[in-house]
Amino acid sequence: MSESSAPRVAAAREAPSPSAPRAPGYNFAYLDEQTKRMIRRAILKAIAIPGYQTPFASREMPMPYGWGTGGVQVTAAVLGEDDVLKVIDQGSDDTTNAVSIRKFFERTAGVRTTTRTDEATIIQTRHRIPEAPLKEGQIIVFQVPIPEPLRFLEPRETETRKMHALEEYGLMHVKLYEDISRHGHIATTYAYPVRVDDRYLMDPSPTPKFDNPKMNHSPALQLFGAGREKRIYAVPPYTEVVSLDFEDHPFSADAPNEPCALCGARGVYLDEILLDDKGGRMFACSDTDFCESNRAATTEPRS
């Protein structure tokens, strides 16, 4: 959620920051090389089995659990000197968490960072997928709290592992059935379960279900890291990702009816911004870069 209380004005979109020498005393991207190799092995295995939760030896990171340690470890493992890193939190580059993580990598890896989706080679994200379509060669790294989509229905790890191994996913539809019986429709609005490559049931991380269709046949590599739960999973480029539903209650991404108040875009995910304490509010793009680039295209020549 955006920190600013005043409406955002059209700002010049920042070019990628030049790479700066990294702070002394740190290995490149904080983790030692052996750890990065271990994580890369886990990532390769995850890519080989799309949607499968690969265990990995999650390390202690200089941030508490629940603040993206999994995502940071994955990014650290794939980051190279020539990469350009974008970090967003709920679609925005300028929230506390996004700023902290971006600064973390600036200091420990000295890589160039950017807010522009189309210029990034690696995008670490919490809870959103950028509106601008991703391209081949890009990697998007998701921060995942609970990797197991069945966890809230079946608390036993022994059971959920078996269910994945034996493809016993009836329970997930039980959850959706419950939603419909209680609310008349599938009430899950984020972390909406998907089936990857027609095999594994996967939690797409707490992104809104609005973003689920973007995962299907994406040209980018999608990586998921859960630090506390010590799991990594992946969706290789151009992989089928299907949201679960019922024949008579098909999945719908539920695009908002309103346009963005700032850039006028339609069919994008919006944030609600409170303007005052008299109930004044407006809806604006959750993806700040997307919004800014729209406004730049209409009001200023692109820099």
Added chain:
Amino acid sequence: MSEAEAPLLVAENLGKDYGARIGCRGVSFELHEGEALAVVGESGSGKTTLLQLLSGEFAPTTGKVSYRLRDGDLRSLADLGEAERRFLMRTDWGFVRQDAREGLRMTVSAGANVGERLMGIGARHYGRIRATALEWLDRVEIEPERIDDAPASYSGGMRQRLQLARNLVTSPRLVFMDEPTGGLDVSVQARLLDLLRGLIADLKLAIVIVTHDLSVARLLSHRIMVMRRGRVIETGLTDQVLDDPREEYTQLLVSSVLQA
């Protein structure tokens, strides 16, 4: 039922040891479609162990259990992969537990409990799943308005009936029951037994029911096996064994039952 019909479940010299302790030993029998077999005995007789062996929950130390699959093949349970066995448990078999909490999802609605097996075999139409669940709730005499309530809010008797519905929705051919009326009030028991009798007859279920209650055995089963200290000491037609018990232990059991 033709005499030439092949048996549905075959136990051959089944035994399970827990170290030096005998769980059960030397159990052999055949069960055909539509037959009800009661296994009676007191605590520690081995009847629950036997049920666990028959349903494949545990592997036997001696002997084997074979089941005739829908394609006609008689397969030893030990040869089935875990995936196959679990699939069997969800489709062709039922298991009604003594404690309904072990056999139901207590925090999920009754409709979802009944529909889960269907969703597990690929049912994807909410309306039809719900309609089937309603049919089954009706069959087990649960009011349709309770379909969205979780069984945590049900009485003991209702939970058992819901367990029945949950197990029977995929038309299993074989149902295991472990003291299904245990802990229920007498009138509630009567209602459940009545329902069971009707369903067993209508659906031509084969059942293996473990019970310590001889009247339950008499009411529901065609044949009976009396177990003591892990062994089957007497077996035969239910009314024959209960009316004309031959073994001392059986005579003791029968005479211990209070005549109403």
Added chain:
Amino acid sequence: MIRVERASKTFIMHLRGGARIAALRDVSLSVAPGECVVLRGPSGAGKSTLLKMIYGAYRCDSGRLVVRDGAEDVDVAAAAPRRILALRRRALAYVSQFLCVIPRIPTLEIVAAEARAYGMAAEAAKARAASLLAGLNLPEPLWALPPATFSGGEQQRVNIARGLVAGHPILLLDEPTASLDAANRAAVVELMNAKKSEGAAILGVFHDEDVRDRIADRLVDIAPVA
């Protein structure tokens, strides 16, 4: 239809220190289709025991208990449980002295269920049950009630209806008229004679001499084992 060949039975009461009670020794008899054979003898002579042995409710120590099932002969003394169950379903009915009461089931349903087990369609079974109960003078208001609270005579009539409804060709009757008044006894006799003319074989125990005289074709004496 029934052929008993040298049947013997001894009860061993383990709970009474292994006391042996000889119930029957070397009993032989036969019953032909359309015939009614009545067992005669003092109480405790083993008459009921013999009926139960033929039905398979009691074991037989030695000898043969041959019952006809369609084209086959079945020796109940040696047959497998499944075979006996099939025999009971298809050919052999047993009317005991006491009605085994199952809670909650209405009378009409108790009777009709027997016919359905035989293979009759639900509607036909219900109709047949109704006509039998009517023939036995059981008041219609009682048909929807479970028989647990009925009088002895009413329960007995339900029992009889249960035994006859499926139309089994072999009937074993153990004191079916003991609690009935004269009018109802007459109704039962009429039913029995109708069965006989249909070719049924009946083996029964009747203490009531009047009833015995009216339906028995032969009497077989069962003497207590010394």
